[in-house]
Structure formats: C-alpha cells, structure tokens
Amino acid sequence: xxxxxxxxxxxATDEGYVxxxxxxxxxxxxEMRNITLRFGGVVAIKDISFDIRWGEIRAIIGPxxxxxxxxxxxxxxxxxxxxxxxxxxxxxxxxxxxxQVARMGIARTFQNIALFEGMSVLxxxxxxxxxxMKANLxxxxxxxxxxxxxxxxxxxxxxxxxxxxxxQHIRKTPVARLPYGLKxxxxxxxxxxxEPSILLLDEPMAxxxxxEKEDMSRFILDVNDEFGTTTVLIEHDMGVVMDLxxxxxxxxYGKKIxxxxxxxxxxxxxxxKAYLGVAHx
Amino acid sequence: MLYREAGDFKTSYVADNQTFPIKFDRYGYxxxxxxxxxxxxxxxxxxxxxxxxxxxxIYAIAALGLNILIGxxxxxxxxxxxxxxxxxxxxxxxxxxFPELNIVxxxxxxxxxxxxxxxxxxxxxxxxxxFYLAVATLAAQFFLIWLxxxxxxxxxxxxTGMISAPERFVFGQAVTxxxxxxxxxxxxxxxxxxxxxxxxxxxxxxSLGRQWMAIRDMDIAAEIIGVNPLMAKLTAFAVSxxxxxxxxxxxxxxxxxxxxAGEAFGIDKSFLVLFMVIIGGLGSIFGAFAGAAFLxxxxxxxxxxxxxxxxxxxxxxxxxxxxxxxxxxxxxxIVEPHGIAALxxxxxxxxxxxxxxx
Numbered sequence: 001x002x003x004x005x006x007x008x009x010x011x012a013t014d015e016g017y018v019x020x021x022x023x024x025x026x027x028x029x030x031e032m033r034n035i036t037l038r039f040g041g042v043v044a045i046k047d048i049s050f051d052i053r054w055g056e057i058r059a060i061i062g063p064x065x066x067x068x069x070x071x072x073x074x075x076x077x078x079x080x081x082x083x084x085x086x087x088x089x090x091x092x093x094x095x096x097x098x099x100q101v102a103r104m105g106i107a108r109t110f111q112n113i114a115l116f117e118g119m120s121v122l123x124x125x126x127x128x129x130x131x132x133m134k135a136n137l138x139x140x141x142x143x144x145x146x147x148x149x150x151x152x153x154x155x156x157x158x159x160x161x162x163x164x165x166x167x168q169h170i171r172k173t174p175v176a177r178l179p180y181g182l183k184x185x186x187x188x189x190x191x192x193x194x195e196p197s198i199l200l201l202d203e204p205m206a207x208x209x210x211x212e213k214e215d216m217s218r219f220i221l222d223v224n225d226e227f228g229t230t231t232v233l234i235e236h237d238m239g240v241v242m243d244l245x246x247x248x249x250x251x252x253y254g255k256k257i258x259x260x261x262x263x264x265x266x267x268x269x270x271x272x273k274a275y276l277g278v279a280h281x
Numbered sequence: 282m283l284y285r286e287a288g289d290f291k292t293s294y295v296a297d298n299q300t301f302p303i304k305f306d307r308y309g310y311x312x313x314x315x316x317x318x319x320x321x322x323x324x325x326x327x328x329x330x331x332x333x334x335x336x337x338x339i340y341a342i343a344a345l346g347l348n349i350l351i352g353x354x355x356x357x358x359x360x361x362x363x364x365x366x367x368x369x370x371x372x373x374x375x376x377x378x379f380p381e382l383n384i385v386x387x388x389x390x391x392x393x394x395x396x397x398x399x400x401x402x403x404x405x406x407x408x409x410x411x412f413y414l415a416v417a418t419l420a421a422q423f424f425l426i427w428l429x430x431x432x433x434x435x436x437x438x439x440x441t442g443m444i445s446a447p448e449r450f451v452f453g454q455a456v457t458x459x460x461x462x463x464x465x466x467x468x469x470x471x472x473x474x475x476x477x478x479x480x481x482x483x484x485x486x487x488s489l490g491r492q493w494m495a496i497r498d499m500d501i502a503a504e505i506i507g508v509n510p511l512m513a514k515l516t517a518f519a520v521s522x523x524x525x526x527x528x529x530x531x532x533x534x535x536x537x538x539x540x541x542a543g544e545a546f547g548i549d550k551s552f553l554v555l556f557m558v559i560i561g562g563l564g565s566i567f568g569a570f571a572g573a574a575f576l577x578x579x580x581x582x583x584x585x586x587x588x589x590x591x592x593x594x595x596x597x598x599x600x601x602x603x604x605x606x607x608x609x610x611x612x613x614x615i616v617e618p619h620g621i622a623a624l625x626x627x628x629x630x631x632x633x634x635x636x637x638x639x
Contacts, residue, residue, distance in 0.1 A: 076505055102507035114502035116495050118564065126488075127495050130507045133488040137516060143483035148295065151487060155294040190506065 016053065019246060026054030028087075029198060029230050030075070035084035037070055037254075044070040045081065046254040052198065057224055057231045059241045061265075062251035063274060068234045069111060071251070072200050075232065076108050077101030103131045107196035109187045111203045111234075117176040121186050124175055125161060128193030129154045158193055164226070165189050165219060181212040185219070192223060198230045199223070205237055213237065217244060242266065250274070298486065317471055322464045330463035331536075337577045338470040339531045344557040344569035345481050346524025351555075352563035353485055354517035355497030356406050360418035362550030363425035364522050365529030366542050367395040370435050372530035373444040377437055384449035384456060384534065388473065391530040392523040398425075399522020406514045410500075422548055429542035445539035457534045466535050473531060477524050482566055484520060493517050494564070525554075560613055562622025571621035575613075580606055 016026040030052040037045040045067045052058050060068045073079040075086065077098045086093045088104065096104075107128065116124050132154055135147040162168055165185055170178060175186060184204060191199055204220065205213045217240055223229050235241045241248060242262040250258035250271045257270040265271055291297040301307040325334065343365060350356050371391035375382065382390075402421040406414050429435050436444045448458030454465040484490055492513040495503035504510050533540045540546070553576060561572020580602050587598035617624045 078501075078505060097509075098505045099507050099509045102505060108505060110502065110505075114499050114505075116498035116503070118498045119491070119494050123491055123494070127491045127503075127508075128506060130488060130492065135488065137484075137489060137520075140487040140489050141480045141483050143487070147483070147487055148298075151298065152294045155298070159294075194507065 016055075023055065023225070025056045025246065028052070029054045029089065031087040032071075032074070033085045033087060035071070035074060035081045035086070037067075037074060037079055037081045043254050045074070045251075047084070048251070048254075048256045049084075050249050050256065050259055052230060052232060053247075054230055055224070055228050056246040057220070057233060057244055059233045059235060059245035059248045060251060061235065061238070061241055061248055062257075065253075066251040067254040068251055069202055070254075072108065072202050072232070072234060075198075076106055076200055102194065105194070105197035106200065107191040107194040107198075108200035109184075109191050109202060109204060111206060113180075113183045113187055115175045115183055115187055115190070118174070120172050120174055121167065121178070121189075122158065122162075122171050124186055125158045125189045125193045126154065128190040129158060129195075131194070132157075157195075161189050161192050164222070165192075181208055181215075184208070184212075184216065188216075188219060188223075192227075192229075195227075196229065198232065201231060201233045201235075203234050203236065205235060205240055213240060220244060314475070317475075321471075322468060325463050325467050327463045330467050333578055333581050335466055335470050335536050336532075337573055338467075338474040339528050339536055340554065340557060340577055341474055341570050341573040342477050342531070343525050343528035343554045344561060344573045345477055345566065346521045346528065347554050348558045348561070348563065348565070348569045349481060349485070349493070349524065350517050350521035351558055352565065352568070353490060353497060354493040354514065354521075355500075356403070356514060356517060357411060357415040358418040358521075359415050359548070359551045359555065360402060360421035360425075361525055361554040362546045362548055363422040364395050364399055364525040365532060365550060366425060366429055366546035367398045367522075368392060368526030368529030369533035369540055369546065370429055370444065370542070371395060371526065372534055373437075373446065374435065376447060376449065376534070380447070384451060385469075387449075388527055388530040388534065392527040395526020395529070396519040396523040399518045399525070400515050403515055403518030403522075406518065407511055419548075422551055426542045426546060429546075441541075443539050443541045444533070446534040446537075449534070458538065461535070469535060470531055473527060477527060478566060478570075481520075481524070481569075485566070489513075489516060497564075556610065560610060560620055562620025562625075565620070565622035567625065568620050568622030571625070575609075575621065576606070579609070 016024065018024050028051045031049075032051070033049050035045055035048050036043070048071070060071055062068050070079060074081050077096045077100065080095055093101075116127065119127070133150055135150050139145065140147045162171060165188065167182065167185055167189065170182060170186075175183065178186065188201070188204065191201075201220070205216050208216065220231060220233070221244065224231055233241070233245060245262060247260060248258070248262055248265045249256060250265055250268070252270075252274040257274055258265045258268040260268070291302070296302075299307075301310055321334070343361060347358065347361050350358050368391045371394040372387050375387045375390055376384070379387075402418060405417040409417060430442065436442055439445075446457045448455055448460060450456065451465070451469060455461045456465045456469045485493070492503070492508045493516075495506075495508050496510060496513045496517075500510060503513070529546065533545070537545060557572030557576050558569065559572070560575055561570065562568025583602050583605055584598055587593045587601060588595055593601075613621070
C-alpha cells in the first residue's frame, strides 16, 4: 500500500468533479478494496486498492506480467480474489459467475480477440444484447409475436451501434473473414451492445497500426462522450493512455506503484523506475 | 439471371430477418411445400412411402435435433439412437396407458419425455467437453438400451420383448398399425417434419440460437459476455432430444410398427444420424435435410440404378452399394468438409452473380 490512492480521494470528493474539457465525472462506481489474487504460490495481485468513478476513463498500465489482465479478470468475475472485496454501486459484490457479473452491466473486450468466429458480425453484436432479451424458449420457438418484436427492438439498438462504429458494410459478413482491426472494432461493438455501465477494454489497440489506433482512440472517447460509459482501459501504448485517460493506475509485479492523473503518474519516481529500470549507483 | 438479389431491398428488420431473404428462394420453398402437401399425396405409393419418403422425413427430424446439439451448440453426442428409443418407448407406454389420447399428442409428449431424459444425460456437458462428452453420451446409449431390453415394464411384459404400435387414427385415417395407408403415413410425418423444421429455424435465429452458437464458438468468452453456460447447454440438450424423441416415436409408431430396442435403436442409429449431420453440414437446417436425403435416398437410388438399370444381381449390388456410399462420403468430406449445405451456399453465391461475375 502506498498513500497515493488516498491522496487522490482528497482531490476528488465523492460528489465528483468536472474535467478540464468539461466532462462530468461522478462518484465512485466501483472500488477494489485490498485485492489479493494468488495462483498456487504465485501472487498475481498483491493487496491492491483503487476506485473507478462514474463517467471516467480509468487506465491500468504496467510492464508485462504486472497483473493488469488479472485485475480485469477480477473485475469481470472470471477470477475470484483470495482476499479483498469488489464494491460495486456501493455494495460488496458476492462471489459471482462471470455471466452474472455481465448481467450487472459490466461488459468487456479481450486481449486476444474472442469473437464468435462462426457467426456474422450482426449475430455477434446481437449476442451482446443477451440480457436485454427476455423471451423464453417457447416464445422464441413460436417466433411470431413477442419474440419477433423483441428481436426487432434490439436489432434497432444494435444498428445504432453499428452506425456509431461505422461497420455498416460488414454487418452480414462472417467474423472469421474480417481483418484484425475490424475484428477489434466488432468486439467493441459487442461489448457496447450490452449498454454496460462499466466497459472493460483489455488492450484495445494491441497490434494495430497508427491509423487504426487513432480510429480506436476516437471511438473510445466518443463512447465515453456520447453514452457517458465508464471505461477501464489496459494499454501498452503510453501516448494513447496519457491522452485518453482521466486517471491511471500503475502496476508492477502485482503491486500498485502509482495512481493519479496522467501528469502525476508521469512524474512518479516508482513508475519511472519500473518503466526505465533502476539506475545502479 | 433467375437467381438474384439485386433490387430485392428490405425496408424493415422483420423483412431482413426472414428465413428466406431472397425472393427466388422463397418462391422455391413455397413450391416445394405446395408440392409436398398437395401433389405428393396424390402420387405416392407404398413403395415410395416405405423405402424413401417416410424414412427420409423421420430421419430429417432426428438430424435436425442432433444438428442443434452438435452443429449449433457444439456438444458432441453419440446417444442419438438411445434418445430415439426413449421417444419410441415413451410413445408406446403412452399409447397403451392412454388409448384415448390422440397419436399426435402421444408423439409430442414422447418428445417432451425424451427432452427430460436428454437434459439428465446432458448434465455431464457442464464439466466435460468434446470427445470426452461423446464418450459420456455413449454411456447413455448403452445404459438406456440395456434398460429397455431388461426392464419388462417398458415393453408391457410382452413375451417377445418387442413393442408393437396399436392402430391409431387421425381424422378417421389409420396412421399406425398394419392398415395405415401410404398417404396417411406420409402426411403425419410431413406435418411433423415441417413443424420441427420451423421450430428449429425460429430457435436458431433468435437469442437462444445465438447463445448456443456463442457456446460453440468460444465458451469462456460467451460466459463473460453474459451467456449462462448451464442454461445454454441444457436447453440445447432439451430441444435436441425433443426432436430426436419425436423422430424415434414416429419411426416406431408410423414406420416400423414393431421394434426391439437393441435392434432398432442401436449404436449404428447414432452413427447414421451423426453422419447425416456431418455430411449435410453442421449448423444448418438445410444441412439436416440434405444429409438425411443423402444417406436415405442415396442407397435406394443406387440400388435402382444397379439392379434395375444395369441388371446386376441383387446381392452384388447390395455390397457395392455400401462401398459406393462409403466412398461418396469420403469424397464429400474431402471436397467440402463443411457438408452439402456449404456446397449449396457456394453454388448460390456463384449463381447470384451469374452470368456476369464482375
């Protein structure tokens, strides 16, 4: 533990604040409290606490193997930490299966694209709207009536997202045929289709060229702007992180070594050491 | 130029979501349905019904069911024969216990019984995947057949150990028993086949179908975006077994008339339906029909060609028939591993642009 998280809390009171570019950041949406995650003898995350505020873009950065993805997996309920609590919307979250977490409004994308390759782009995105669809098996088997109405209503929402992310032309294409950059975008679309309250992005720009990165950055900012979606971002490209995010958590070897605005983090000595190495006297 | 989609614009999501979005397809489908319902009953005879059309329709239902499980949900099953037996024995018990009950309801209820049994044997799928699951369903195959041959209650203590379907009527026409006419047998199978195909299409194009496919394509990602794997897998087992059960009930009541579990619903039935699904095309409704047609009609056509056409002796033709069908299966799988449905899709894509591909 170091004191920076607490220092941050003094600056931003619980009512939230307004950023320099005029976006309103709300109170605490989710708080990670003393999370420790072990795999056998390996400690992946060691006693980490931080919070995520409504409407902000929160980045988690750190060198390879720092435990960033593990952290995201804890948030999305895929890993269950041995110690510590996840506080969501003010309540301690009980141990849940990942699909239950998803139904609470936490959607994510994956580091290695995890789209459903056998399905079309449209079907992939429609799958994201799963918990907005209530028709039961028998209604769906009959199709006419409620199931069809529901399908169309959700299709309309999905089309909005398709327009928003500019992927109209590949709507009916099987995902397996798409190039990498578009796949990443479809994955973002699938996560957005859930209308999440918190969106987790695991390295959305990994393996992209500059142009694709610019597109993706624009989409992330637009999503945040338009829908006010709280976004948690893991990214290696420092330029992107510093430009996009409101606050940054820095991890190294499973520990938190920094937390604050991009400027604060940039000037943090521990962070500089972790990234540039320690000078040996 | 006949087959095209240019100018066929959709102005609503309902229109875009329909089963046959291309006009030409739709009319073709109406034509086939009209032919099947209006013309076939007039021209069908006992030979056609017994050796081609009725078994094709019945196995198409089984293939539809297995295709939902394997092709859509990615859960491998080798227990199809046993689930057909559950449908058959279920319908037999229902027919003898409630003689007043209409045969149509008996068959549907037998489907529900099979669905329940299918869910029970689908439970291992929550823990095991792929080949291991196939082996677990193999246990269902052997256990259920053993149960049906050893427990006298299931065949009403008949001394032969066989079950035989009593005569039942629909609209005054005998559909089961020795007096059932070719037309009535054909019509009841056709109605069930069309109804199950329609149900299968509805289920696979909606939210449930997407959940199944999500589990098939990447189960961990599916769970993280909100698919409940327990529900998705068990509904797939239930729906699949429902169809397979209906198919088994029809096979016993309408087609065979009398059956013995080990003989009629052995492991070879499981493999037969599995081959239909694989050859027809995984994850395609059309594929289920194509696969059933290939494996049911193929041998008959071949026999007609060899015996009647070329005048070969029947026994020689019978042996060659097996070899040729086997070779054809291999050729098909090498040329188009995704089955006849994929081949059909490629042809359609080509036809869309024909004759001006640029």
